[in-house]
Amino acid sequence: MRCKPCGADAVIEIRRHRVAFCRDCFLHHCQEQVRRAISSHRMMGHSERVLVAISGGKDSLAVWDILLDLGYTADGVYLGLGIGDYSDTSRTYAEAYATARGAHLRVVDIPTEHGFGIPDAARATKRVPCSACGLSKRHLLNTAALDGGYDVLATGHNLDDEAAVLFGNVMQWHVGYLARQRPVLPATPGFARRVKPLIRLGERETAAYCVLKGIDYIVDECPMAAGNRHLRYKETLNEIEDRSPGAKAAFYFQFLDQMLPVLDDVAAAERDLVGTCSRCGAPSSAEICAFCKLVEKAAPTADDERQIG
Amino acid sequence: MHVHLHNPKRDVEIAGPLRVAELMNSLGLNRESVLVIRGDSLVTGDATLADTDVVEIRPVISGG
Numbered sequence: 087m088r089c090k091p092c093g094a095d096a097v098i099e100i101r102r103h104r105v106a107f108c109r110d111c112f113l114h115h116c117q118e119q120v121r122r123a124i125s126s127h128r129m130m131g132h133s134e135r136v137l138v139a140i141s142g143g144k145d146s147l148a149v150w151d152i153l154l155d156l157g158y159t160a161d162g163v164y165l166g167l168g169i170g171d172y173s174d175t176s177r178t179y180a181e182a183y184a185t186a187r188g189a190h191l192r193v194v195d196i197p198t199e200h201g202f203g204i205p206d207a208a209r210a211t212k213r214v215p216c217s218a219c220g221l222s223k224r225h226l227l228n229t230a231a232l233d234g235g236y237d238v239l240a241t242g243h244n245l246d247d248e249a250a251v252l253f254g255n256v257m258q259w260h261v262g263y264l265a266r267q268r269p270v271l272p273a274t275p276g277f278a279r280r281v282k283p284l285i286r287l288g289e290r291e292t293a294a295y296c297v298l299k300g301i302d303y304i305v306d307e308c309p310m311a312a313g314n315r316h317l318r319y320k321e322t323l324n325e326i327e328d329r330s331p332g333a334k335a336a337f338y339f340q341f342l343d344q345m346l347p348v349l350d351d352v353a354a355a356e357r358d359l360v361g362t363c364s365r366c367g368a369p370s371s372a373e374i375c376a377f378c379k380l381v382e383k384a385a386p387t388a389d390d391e392r393q394i395g
Numbered sequence: 396m397h398v399h400l401h402n403p404k405r406d407v408e409i410a411g412p413l414r415v416a417e418l419m420n421s422l423g424l425n426r427e428s429v430l431v432i433r434g435d436s437l438v439t440g441d442a443t444l445a446d447t448d449v450v451e452i453r454p455v456i457s458g459g
Binding site: 087096097098099101106109143144145216246250288289290292293294297298300305306307308311314316317320321324325327328 | 401402425426427428429430432435436437438439440441442453454455456457458
């Protein structure tokens with residue numbers, strides 16, 4: 087198989103684009119896809135300070151690397167989730183990348199700063215760990231962006247992530263979630279602007295980017311996420327993609343083009359409902375925000391576990 | 396060839412030469428869900444793997 091742009095031996099094929107690339111042309115392709123996503127959705131400007139949410143996985147390290155290569159002023163923030171060896175190892179990858187690249191990485195350790203880890207939160211709330219994890223990430227990443235004076239918070243959500251979330255939201259007809267599923271969530275009082283520069287790249291491409299760029303990342307899946315609904319949706323969509331290359335991209339980008347404009351009023355109505363948490367001051371539609379409620383339940387559980395242990 | 400797989404981590408020996416697409420089929424893997432890594436680079440579905448090759452089949456799906 088030959089690289090379409092230059093004719094050299096290809097190292098990766100992207101079936102939805104009917105194209106194959108050599109290493110250098112593929113890295114250029116990834117950069118161009120991110121540049122195009124940022125430009126077409128007006129995500130951010132070069133004069134703005136960007137905070138990138140870093141997990142130590144392929145997507146977050148790829149987006150940080152590409153933003154730095156594109157000339158953005160981008161720091162990273164790593165959240166320690168308290169998931170045993172998995173958290174220790176993922177932090178090692180995040181710090182190693184930052185050191186090698188000469189980039190600044192902020193670290194927020196949830197057990198140290200809030201008194202619980204994600205496993206404690208799952209036990210305390212009797213909900214799946216990914217629910218407590220997502221809630222904590224949204225709150226703490228937003229806080230880190232606002233406290234650090236950043237203009238924008240960038241995450242490593244890729245095309246597969248967005249297609250799987252869309253699939254799940256459609257399966258349940260979560261109209262409010264659908265209205266908020268946007269490549270850019272503009273800044274509102276208490277919320278930093280959030281952007282997803284990787285929406286034009288599949289996760290096979292972000293993994294390939296890291297391999298070909300020599301970026302080491304944590305390959306193992308989070309032990310708390312094994313078998314979760316999001317992964318099952320991704321597997322289902324990949325079975326469709328295997329038979330119909332381009333199906334995931336069409337599903338997601340047609341949603342952006344055709345459905346999101348219809349949901350603008352829903353999104354506006356939801357924004358009008360947001361007030362302020364009486365404890366932490368974060369935006370919330372309830373008197374006490376979901377994160378403060380989580381801390382209230384999870385921290386005592388973590389204390390109990392330490393005493394038993 | 397020596398093939399290293401993840402989830403669960405395991406190593407298997409498979410006779411070569413064999414095309415990457417055939418290897419995927421024989422292992423029941425979806426090519427959208429993995430990368431095939433030989434040395435420090437990737438190989439495409441039409442590439443032929445030699446009997447002496449060492450390859451890693453790395454999953455790309457992450458969730459959460």
